[in-house]
Amino acid sequence: MSSADTAPKLPLPLREGVGGRGPVREETPFRRFVSEFAASHIAVAGLIIFVLIGVAAIFASLIAPQNPYDLAQLDIMDGRLPPGSASSTGYTYLLGTDDQGRDMLSGILYGLRISLGVGVGSALIACVVGTSLGLFAAYIGGRTDAAIMRLVDLQLSFPSILVALMILAVLGKGVMNVVLALVIVEWAYYTRTVRASALVERRREYIEAAECLALPRRRIIFRHLLPNCLPPLIVIATQQVARAIALEATLSFLGLGVPITEPSLGLLIANGYQYMLSGKYWISFYPGIALLVTIVSINLVGDQLRDVLNPRLKR
Amino acid sequence: MTTWLIRRLIQALFVVLAMSVIVFIGVHVIGNPVDILISPEADQAERARIIASLGLDQPLWKQYVLFVDDALRGDLGRSFVFNEPALRLIAQRMPATLELAVTAVLMSMLFGIPLGLYAGLYPDGVVARTIMAGSILGFSLPTFWVGLMLIMVFAVQLGWLPSTGRGATAELFGIQWSFLTLDGLRHLLLPALNLSLFNISLVLRLVRAGVRETLPMDFVKFARAKGLAPARVIFVHVLKNIMIPVVTVVGLELGSTIAFAVVTESVFAWPGMGKLIIDSINVLDRPVIVAYLMMIVLLFVTINLVVDLLYTLLDPRVRLEAKG
Numbered sequence: 329m330s331s332a333d334t335a336p337k338l339p340l341p342l343r344e345g346v347g348g349r350g351p352v353r354e355e356t357p358f359r360r361f362v363s364e365f366a367a368s369h370i371a372v373a374g375l376i377i378f379v380l381i382g383v384a385a386i387f388a389s390l391i392a393p394q395n396p397y398d399l400a401q402l403d404i405m406d407g408r409l410p411p412g413s414a415s416s417t418g419y420t421y422l423l424g425t426d427d428q429g430r431d432m433l434s435g436i437l438y439g440l441r442i443s444l445g446v447g448v449g450s451a452l453i454a455c456v457v458g459t460s461l462g463l464f465a466a467y468i469g470g471r472t473d474a475a476i477m478r479l480v481d482l483q484l485s486f487p488s489i490l491v492a493l494m495i496l497a498v499l500g501k502g503v504m505n506v507v508l509a510l511v512i513v514e515w516a517y518y519t520r521t522v523r524a525s526a527l528v529e530r531r532r533e534y535i536e537a538a539e540c541l542a543l544p545r546r547r548i549i550f551r552h553l554l555p556n557c558l559p560p561l562i563v564i565a566t567q568q569v570a571r572a573i574a575l576e577a578t579l580s581f582l583g584l585g586v587p588i589t590e591p592s593l594g595l596l597i598a599n600g601y602q603y604m605l606s607g608k609y610w611i612s613f614y615p616g617i618a619l620l621v622t623i624v625s626i627n628l629v630g631d632q633l634r635d636v637l638n639p640r641l642k643r
Numbered sequence: 644m645t646t647w648l649i650r651r652l653i654q655a656l657f658v659v660l661a662m663s664v665i666v667f668i669g670v671h672v673i674g675n676p677v678d679i680l681i682s683p684e685a686d687q688a689e690r691a692r693i694i695a696s697l698g699l700d701q702p703l704w705k706q707y708v709l710f711v712d713d714a715l716r717g718d719l720g721r722s723f724v725f726n727e728p729a730l731r732l733i734a735q736r737m738p739a740t741l742e743l744a745v746t747a748v749l750m751s752m753l754f755g756i757p758l759g760l761y762a763g764l765y766p767d768g769v770v771a772r773t774i775m776a777g778s779i780l781g782f783s784l785p786t787f788w789v790g791l792m793l794i795m796v797f798a799v800q801l802g803w804l805p806s807t808g809r810g811a812t813a814e815l816f817g818i819q820w821s822f823l824t825l826d827g828l829r830h831l832l833l834p835a836l837n838l839s840l841f842n843i844s845l846v847l848r849l850v851r852a853g854v855r856e857t858l859p860m861d862f863v864k865f866a867r868a869k870g871l872a873p874a875r876v877i878f879v880h881v882l883k884n885i886m887i888p889v890v891t892v893v894g895l896e897l898g899s900t901i902a903f904a905v906v907t908e909s910v911f912a913w914p915g916m917g918k919l920i921i922d923s924i925n926v927l928d929r930p931v932i933v934a935y936l937m938m939i940v941l942l943f944v945t946i947n948l949v950v951d952l953l954y955t956l957l958d959p960r961v962r963l964e965a966k967g
Binding site: 584609613 | 782783784787798947
C-alpha cells in the first residue's frame with residue numbers, strides 16, 4: 329500500500345479523474361489489500377482452514393455423528409476405545425472414545441463450538457471496550473489519557489494467565505466468568521494499539537477540518553478517527569482471538585475455566601490426561617490437534633495481515 | 644536518579660495497595676467472606692468466634708485496615724487443608740517454582756541466542772527458515788499441550804525421562820533443590836524445556852531481528868574495515884548491542900515464566916507454588932488463594948521495579964531521560 333491508504337480518503341470520483349482509468353478494474357484500497365493478502369499461499373490456506381473450522385463448529389450438531397451430551401446415545405461399554413473401533417451398534421469411532429464412551433470426533437466438534445465462541449466473543453467485547461478507551465484517551469488527552477494509560481501499564485505488567493487466574497479464583501468457574509476474565513486480560517492491548525495510531529491521526533488535517541465543522545466529538549471519534557486507525561486494530565484483533573482461545577483452553581485444562589457441562593477443547597484434553605500415562609493417547613491428543621490447527625491457522629492469517637497492513641514494512 | 648527511584652518506589656507501593664484493595668474487594672464484597680475465610684466444616688460456635696476474631700462484624704473500611712495490618716505482620720490466614728499458615732505454605736513451595744523458572748529462562752538464552760544469531764546471519768537459508776517456522780509454533784502452541792506431548796513422547800513412549808515430580812533433592816542454604824542431584828536434574832529437564840519453549844522463540848526472534856538491524860550499521864562496517872576477525876565483530880560488537888533488549892525482555896519474562904509455571908507445574912505435578920494454588924482453588928482453600936495472590940502481586944511489582952532499574956543502568960539514554 330502506498331500513502332494513499334493512510335492519507336485521508338478522497339472521494340472516489342476525484343481519484344478516477346486524476347488517474348483517468350476506467351471504472352471497471354479500478355484499484356481500490358480494499359482490492360489491493362485482498363491481492364496483497366493472497367500473495368501468501370500459506371496465509372490463504374490458514375484462512376480457508378479457519379473458515380472450515382468455524383463452519384464445522386457452528387454446524388456441529390448437524391455434522392457430528394453423535395450428540396456427545398445426550399446420555400441416551402452413549403454406551404459406557406464403548407469407553408476408551410482406540411481410534412477406528414466399531415461401536416456395539418456398528419458405528420465406527422474414527423477418533424476413538426473417551427472414558428464415558430463418547431465419540432471423540434463429536435466431542436471435538438462440540439468443544440470447538442465452545443472454544444471458538446468464548447475466544448471470538450471475548451476478543452470482540454475486549455475490542456469494543458479497549459478501542460473506545462484508546463480513542464478517547466488519544467482524542468481527549470490530558471488527565472483522561474494519563475489515567476487510562478496508567479491503567480493499561482498496570483494491566484500489562486501482570487502476565488495474562490495470572491490476571492485470569494485471580495479473577496477466576498474469586499468468581500469461580502463458568503462460561504461467562506471466563507469471558508469476563510479474558511476481556512479484562514485483553515482490553516489493554518487494543519487500547520495501547522489504537523491510542524498509538526489515533527495519536528498520529530488526530531493531528532491530521534481532516535480531523536482539524538471536522539473540528540472546524542463543529543461536528544460532535546463522538547462523531548469525530550467514531551466516524552473520522554476510528555476508520556483510519558483500523559489497520560493495526562485488525563492485526564491485534566486476529567492475534568488476540570488466537571490468544572484468547574489458547575488461554576481459555578489453558579484455564580479449562582487447569583480446571584478453572586468452563587464447567588464440565590460445557591466442555592471446551594481444553595477440558596477435553598484435561599479429561600484425557602489421566603489416561604495418557606497408560607498409553608491411551610487419543611483422548612487428549614486429537615482435541616489438542618484441533619486446538620493447535622485452530623490457533624496456528626489464525627496466527628498464519630494474523631502474520632500475513634500484519635505484513636500487509638503494517639506501513640513500516642511497505643516495499 | 645534518586646528522585647526517579649523514589650517516585651518509582653511510591654508508584655510500586657501504590658500498585659501493591661491498589662491490588663490489595665482489589666483482592667480484598669474480590670474476597671470480601673463479591674464473595675461472602677464468611678464462606679471464604681471459614682472452613683465449611685466449622686460448627687456454629689466456632690463460626691461466631693471466627694467472625695468476631697476476623698472482625699467481619701466491623702464496618703468495611705475497618706475490615707480492610709485489619710486485613711492490611713494482618714498482612715503486614717505476615718498473617719494471611721491458615722490453610723484449611725494443611726492447617727498451616729498460608730504464607731509459610733507458599734514460602735515452602737517457592738524454591739521449587741523459582742528453580743524451574745530460572746532453569747527455563749537460562750535454557751531460553753542457551754538455545755535462543757545461538758539459534759537467533761544463526762537465523763540473523765543467514766536469513767535466507769533453509770535452516771534459518773525452519774528455525775523461524777519453529778518459533779511460530781513455539782509462540783502459538785499452548786504450553787499445557789506441549790507439556791502433555793513431551794510426557795507422551797519422552798516419558799510414556801520412549802521411557803527416557805520421568806514424567807512427574809521433583810525427584811531426589813539435596814540441601815543448599817537450608818532449602819531443598821533438585822538441580823543438585825542427577826535424579827533431580829532428570830526430573831527438571833522436561834518441565835524446564837516445556838516452560839522455556841515460548842521464551843526460546845521470543846529470544847531467538849529478538850536476537851535475529853537485532854542482528855539484521857545491527858549488521859548494516861556504520862560501526863559494524865567500521866569494525867570490519869579495521870580488519871577485526873569476523874568472530875570478534877559478531878560476538879563483541881554486534882552481540883553487545885543486541886543484549887540490551889534481550890536482557891530486558893528476559894528479565895521481564897522471568898515474571899511471566901513464574902506465572903506460566905502454574906501450567907507446567909500442573910502438567911508435570913511439580914510441587915511448586917503454582918500447583919499449590921491450582922490445588923487450593925480446586926478445593927476452595929481460600930486463605931491460601933488470598934495469600935498467593937498477595938505474594939504474586941508483591942513479586943511482580945518487585946520484578947518490574949528491578950527490570951526498570953536494570954534498564955536505566957544498561958541504557959544511558961533512559962537515564963538521561965529520567966534526569967531531564
